[in-house]
Amino acid sequence: MTDAMHLCRHCDQPITDPKDAVLITQEAGNSGPGRNVWAHRQHANRTEPHPVAVRAHRRWAADGTFDRMLRAAQAKADAAGDVEWLVSVDSTVVRAHQHAAGARKGSCATRPSAGPGAV
Template identity: 80%
Template sequence: MLNGIVFKFRSGVAWRDVPERYGSWRSLHTRFRRWAADGTFTRMLHAAQARADATGDVKWLVSVDSTIVRAHQHAAGARKGGARRSAGPGAG
């Protein structure tokens, strides 16, 4: 089951397109939803982290990236034909 769920997310295919060798796509989807709702994936992650930490397999170094991506001036959502300014309150 877990291999089928991992396959689905790593490959990006739809649930219906997961190969039959992993079982019924409906069963995979149902199990995924159930495990996500009841915290199974969180417990699996914590267990894997604890095991890796106990054996010294992981260096717990944190790296934070604050990359800035600049958008093109035309990507800002402005109206075509330039900005329209009002004369202010009460004008009209």
């Protein structure tokens, strides 16, 4: 490790002790040399998802494979009587802040009331 301080890939904390630094990979650069990726020794055994698995997951999510699997599992459990269907309704009201999109530009003053007793 050089004298320059490196950041841990997993916790983004600086690696101050050279004995604690582990080179976990070298990333290729688009133009010019790539960069070394460092981690604290305690984080060195953490792995990241394999690119092939990530591509398959994205493809299955996009083509509805996971939805079909969920529906099949639900149908099987429902046929066996293992599922109790319960519906919950939330009636929470959410209001936008006055500075949110669509709010009147300019002053924050309110308009005078047109109701009875207005001046």
